[in-house]
Amino acid sequence: AQTVTQSQPEMSVQEAETVTLSCTYDTSESNYYLFWYKQPPSRQMILVIRQEAYKQQNATENRFSVNFQKAAKSFSLKISDSQLGDTAMYFCAFMKRFDYGGSQGNLIFGKGTKLSVKP
Amino acid sequence: ETGVTQSPTHLIKTRGQQVTLRCSSQSGHNTVSWYQQALGQGPQFIFQYYREEENGRGNFPPRFSGLQFPNYSSELNVNALELDDSALYLCASSWRTGDNYNEQFFGPGTRLTVL
Numbered sequence: 284a285q286t287v288t289q290s291q292p293e294m295s296v297q298e299a300e301t302v303t304l305s306c307t308y309d310t311s312e313s314n315y316y317l318f319w320y321k322q323p324p325s326r327q328m329i330l331v332i333r334q335e336a337y338k339q340q341n342a343t344e345n346r347f348s349v350n351f352q353k354a355a356k357s358f359s360l361k362i363s364d365s366q367l368g369d370t371a372m373y374f375c376a377f378m379k380r381f382d383y384g385g386s387q388g389n390l391i392f393g394k395g396t397k398l399s400v401k402p
Numbered sequence: 403e404t405g406v407t408q409s410p411t412h413l414i415k416t417r418g419q420q421v422t423l424r425c426s427s428q429s430g431h432n433t434v435s436w437y438q439q440a441l442g443q444g445p446q447f448i449f450q451y452y453r454e455e456e457n458g459r460g461n462f463p464p465r466f467s468g469l470q471f472p473n474y475s476s477e478l479n480v481n482a483l484e485l486d487d488s489a490l491y492l493c494a495s496s497w498r499t500g501d502n503y504n505e506q507f508f509g510p511g512t513r514l515t516v517l
Contacts, residue, residue, distance in 0.1 A: 287444075328445075328492065328508035374444050388435055388458045388498075390506065392444030 285310040285377050289393035296365045297401055303350075304360045304396045306375030314380045317351065318390070319360045323371040331373070334358065336380070365400045372397050404429050406495050406509035414515045415483050423478040423512045425493030433457075433498040434476040435506060436468060439490040451476055452498055480514075488516045 286309045296302035308317070319331040334342045334351050341349050346366075350359045362369055375393040407426045415421050427434050433452045437445035447460035451470035465481040474495070480487055490513050494506035 325510070326490065327510045328494075330505060330507075333505075376444075388433065388450035388452070389447035389460060390435075390437075390445070390494075391447070394442070394444050 285312070285315075285379070285391050287375050287377050287391055287393035289375055289396050291396045292394070293397045293399070295399040295401055296362075298365055298367060300365055301361060301363045302365055302398065304362075304373050304375075304398065306358045306360070306393060308356050308358065308375070308377050310356070310377065310379075312379055316378045316380055317349075317358045318376040318378070319347070319349070319358075320374045320376055320392075321369075321371045322374065322395070323368075328374075332360065362398075367400050367402060370398060370400045406493060406507050408491075408493050408509040408512050410512060411510070412513045412515075414517065416517050417483055417485060419483050420479065420481045421483060421514060423480075423491050423493075423514070425476045425478070425495070425509060427474045427476070427493075427495030428507050431495035431497050431507070432474050433496045433504065434470055434474065435494045435496070436476070436478050437492040437494065438462070439492055439511070440486075441489070445492055448478065483516045485516050488514060490514075 288307045315336045317334045321329045332344045346363045348361045372395045374395045376390045409424045435450040436448040439445040449459040454470045467479045469477045490511045492511045493509045496504040496506045498504045
């Protein structure tokens with residue numbers, strides 16, 4: 284069974300600074316996806332960034348980037364130039380990928396990190 | 403393009419009752435997944451429906467059941483409600499094909515309180 288661990292229940296950062304959220308996971312699978320989701324106080328879960336385990340290059344989406352260390356089973360999220368709108372719960376998640384390219388339906392989430400961006 | 407919608411927004415029930423939650427998938431999506439998010443926790447997978455059939459289930463008892471309709475909307479039914487069923491219930495829709503990654507788009511959730 285796969286597990287996802289987020290060891291930082293809460294973090295805070297000053298506006299315009301950089302913050303890194305940690306995530307580790309445990310799996311015996313070699314083929315999978317990793318995600319970071321954002322859940323603002325309004326509750327709607329939004330995909331921030333996705334990493335495919337077979338790709339060595341770290342994913343980047345504007346101010347968001349990941350540090351994917353497959354051997355260490357580590358997947359951290361870096362937010363640069365933090366903005367007030369980044370205040371939210373952040374969830375790390377895992378999804379098994381099938382060899383033919385499709386993916387298993389269920390996301391496995393960590394418990395989340397509450398990020399507060401302070402003005 | 404219409405996003406994922408859920409109804410109702412909030413619901414209060416008493417222990418032992420039954421509840422039905424509804425989800426309308428995003429336009430063009432054929433797969434719906436349901437998650438339970440207890441307070442202070444990450445979402446947990448309940449089950450997924452694809453082409454009107456259950457296609458994967460998490461560690462939830464049979465009193466959690468669902469349906470998917472021909473228009474791909476879905477219902478989550480919970481019988482014999484327990485206090486621990488109090489949670490935010492999230493629905494996510496996606497377009498499933500054999501060869502493509504299928505991103506899940508989430509609705510705003512239904513907050514269920516069991517007294």
